Amino acid sequence: MSAVDELFARTRAEDRAALVGYLPAGFPDKKTSIAAIEAMVEGGVDLVEVGLPYSDPVMDGPTIQAAADTALAAGTKVGDVFDVVAVSAATGAPTVVMTYWNPVERLGVATFAERLAAAGGSGLITPDLTPDEAGEWTAAAREHGLDQIFLVAPSSTDERLAMTAEAASGFVYATAVMGVTGQRQQTSSLAPTLVQRLRGVTDKPVGVGLGVSNGEQAHEVAAFADAVIVGSALVRCLLDAPTPSAGVDAVRELARELRAGVERS
Template structure:
């Protein structure tokens, strides 16, 4: 049983969804991103997505793009991402890297997997890699004990949902909307249907992301999903803050607010 499997088993026993929080490594600096992630964990985040800043983000909205650009401008590199992963894993929470596939290929798939496992990482979220093209990653991830978290969308056919869920491990990442990341005033009406379709083809936990930004939305998603994934709203806490401590305070408050929405009882 992987770290992520254990988390979902524990959340089920507590009759709640898991809270997944995303922050990019190196924003606003490597050290500051480590402090920010620790703040999220201390205030209720169950699983951390450490973003690998990338210069050509296909799926990222303006908030995450701005943070990634700042991290890259500050000189953040892949080795820094692993440093953040190591610090996060040391907090005792499952830690995954969210990355586009190009940086993995450039480093070498097996080398990347080995380095991620050595840092205590639990797996990889690959928004632009589909299972059909992931044979090398499947082999490397299994060799190093890492989970493979693939994305599905409302436009995915039932056949594609089944194929993706079969190749995935840890959980399946269901994108609740068509489009890029970002906070939204309402959660997608397509999300419950997408999760219901996934339930017909897999017993894997399903996490829903893209758009959740407050307790009410988190509670709504937690009613039908196994995990609620939050990114832009957390990043915005730091982007909007005039100084680091103000940003950390806002991050703590939002994490607590979101976690309160996980409690189904």
């Protein structure tokens, strides 16, 4: 049983959704990104997604794109991502990396898996890699005990949902809205239907992402999903802050609000 499996066993026993928080490594700089992730966990995030900054983040909205640009301009490399993962995992929160596939291939699939596992990482979220194209990654992930977290969308066919859920481990990442990532005023009406469709083909945990920005929305999603995934709203805390330390404090406070939302009966 992986660390992610253990987390979901615990949150299901506690009759609540897990809170998943995303922040990019190296944003706005390496030191602050580490402090922000630690603050996120202090605030109540159960599982950390460490973003690997990428130069062409086609599936990300303007908030995460801006953060990635800043991290890259600060000189963030793949090795820095593993350093951030190590600190995050040391908090006790299972930690996964979210990355486009190109950086993994450039480093080498086997090497990436080995270094991720050595850093204490629990798995990889691959938004642009589908299970039917993931043979090399599947082999490397299994060798190093890493979870393979694949995405599904409202447009996915029932056949694609079943195939993706079968291949996934840890949890299935359900993108609740069509389009790029970002905060929204309301949660997607497509999300409950997508989760219900997944329930028909798998008993694996389902995490819902894209759009949650406050405790009320987290509470809404927690009513039907196994995990509430928050990214852009946490990144925005750092983007909008007058100082890095103020941004870290804002991340902690938002995490507390979100955690209260997922725990509210």
